[in-house]
Amino acid sequence: MILEAKEIFKRYSGVNKELTVLDNISFHVKKGEILSIVGPSGSGKTTLLGLCAGLDNPSSGVLNLAGEPISQMTENEKAELRNRKVGFIFQNFQLLPTLTALENVMIPLELQGRAEGAKDKAMALLERVGLGGRHHHYPSQLSGGEQQRVSLARAFSNDPEILFADEPTGNLDEETGLIVENLLFELNKEKQTTLVIVTHDLELANKTDRIIKLKGGKIISDQILHSSSQA
Numbered sequence: 001m002i003l004e005a006k007e008i009f010k011r012y013s014g015v016n017k018e019l020t021v022l023d024n025i026s027f028h029v030k031k032g033e034i035l036s037i038v039g040p041s042g043s044g045k046t047t048l049l050g051l052c053a054g055l056d057n058p059s060s061g062v063l064n065l066a067g068e069p070i071s072q073m074t075e076n077e078k079a080e081l082r083n084r085k086v087g088f089i090f091q092n093f094q095l096l097p098t099l100t101a102l103e104n105v106m107i108p109l110e111l112q113g114r115a116e117g118a119k120d121k122a123m124a125l126l127e128r129v130g131l132g133g134r135h136h137h138y139p140s141q142l143s144g145g146e147q148q149r150v151s152l153a154r155a156f157s158n159d160p161e162i163l164f165a166d167e168p169t170g171n172l173d174e175e176t177g178l179i180v181e182n183l184l185f186e187l188n189k190e191k192q193t194t195l196v197i198v199t200h201d202l203e204l205a206n207k208t209d210r211i212i213k214l215k216g217g218k219i220i221s222d223q224i225l226h227s228s229s230q231a
Helices: 045-052 075-085 101-111 118-128 144-157 174-191
Strands: 003-013 018-029 034-038 060-065 086-089 162-166 194-198 210-215 218-224
Touching: 003 045, 018 045, 018 218, 034 045, 045 060, 045 162, 045 194, 075 086, 086 144, 101 118, 101 144, 118 144, 144 162, 144 174
Parallel strands: 034 194, 034 210, 086 162, 162 194
Antiparallel strands: 003 018, 003 060, 210 218
């Protein structure tokens, strides 16, 4: 298993009471699986994604990512693990505005200390997502769809074992969202990466191997749609 969550709780202390955002969450993800996490706003989807990726800590429970206990790691240890094994795609793109498209895609490689050959690899990924001719443009010079395609290229640049996508088509119109969606699945298949997607888009979710549905911080269903291509 590349991802295991065991009895995960996430609580926040309020002025008058404690708020439980995630309530006894347990599931696992096989290597190569494409999993979508769905549910209404406020159900805990994005919080769960952040915990699984090591961006936050659970209040209690155990999380293992790529065979390593991220719920017990220091922030530096988690950052190092993410640099080696994790890719991210965000709804609002999260590109650095002062860097070109090419430079944004190179960031994960440079953080890994793989500066040699980083430019060529980043350029090849931009060409793969149809932006080879836009590599020198800054995010402000790109459309939303183009920015998300840059973020796709960046997410795959460090050859992640697992990729987390938070509403990857949420800020895009239907036509552009479909282009990004198709590229995401094509790149994922080419790179043989495990993929975990948080989405409100049920059409997108129904194209994944499995759907976990959250409501009120609890898993209310876990449905296998298709057999994953890898064990």
